[in-house]
Amino acid sequence: MTQDALLNAFVTFFVTIDPPGLVGIFLALTNGMTSSQRRQTALRGTCIGIFILLAFMLVGGILLQTLGISMAAFRIAGGLLLFYIAFEMVFEKRAERKTEAAKKVVSQSELHSIAVFPLAIPLIAGPGAISASILLASDFNWLMDRFALFGILLLIGLILYLSLLLADRLNAYIGETGQIIMTRLLGIILAALSVQFVIDGVK
Numbered sequence: 001m002t003q004d005a006l007l008n009a010f011v012t013f014f015v016t017i018d019p020p021g022l023v024g025i026f027l028a029l030t031n032g033m034t035s036s037q038r039r040q041t042a043l044r045g046t047c048i049g050i051f052i053l054l055a056f057m058l059v060g061g062i063l064l065q066t067l068g069i070s071m072a073a074f075r076i077a078g079g080l081l082l083f084y085i086a087f088e089m090v091f092e093k094r095a096e097r098k099t100e101a102a103k104k105v106v107s108q109s110e111l112h113s114i115a116v117f118p119l120a121i122p123l124i125a126g127p128g129a130i131s132a133s134i135l136l137a138s139d140f141n142w143l144m145d146r147f148a149l150f151g152i153l154l155l156i157g158l159i160l161y162l163s164l165l166l167a168d169r170l171n172a173y174i175g176e177t178g179q180i181i182m183t184r185l186l187g188i189i190l191a192a193l194s195v196q197f198v199i200d201g202v203k
Helices: 003-015 021-029 035-067 071-090 094-108 115-124 127-139 143-165 167-202
Strands: none
Touching: 003 021, 003 071, 003 127, 003 143, 021 115, 021 143, 035 115, 035 127, 035 143, 071 167, 094 167, 115 143, 115 167, 127 143, 127 167, 143 167
């Protein structure tokens, strides 16, 4: 597997999971928690979310075959879904939607369940990240390549966990303007990657 493919996988996971974008939402979800409770929530939510993505990476292709869905069809559908997410990122719709969903859940959920929902699902392991897991797994067929992909996803999980641990500092350091700029740039990159998925599916 080439370095370009590994870099493509890293960028795709980073953009769809979006650690910087989850910082502000995590602070809102854990408002009123102690530092210890925040650490536990961040660890549990990250582990559950990454485990779900690993599971889809392993059995997603088999599930598609069972349902009679070709990988080409899923590439096109997944590419279109990722493009929609990229569109939301560029025009600042995704953060607004996630924040509104998070607020609704906080008012209805017990404190200990926040790590599972909405943090792990759907904020970390959302439709875009799940689609990316299945699509990328189809490109990493050899055993060592698959291990490399697992390693990339675990690295993204570590980055996410550290981002949530340092949420207060990152939020103050990056600022609202910095988050907007980063989100739009990542959205443009994701849009290009999603178009490539569609092109590969058509081919």
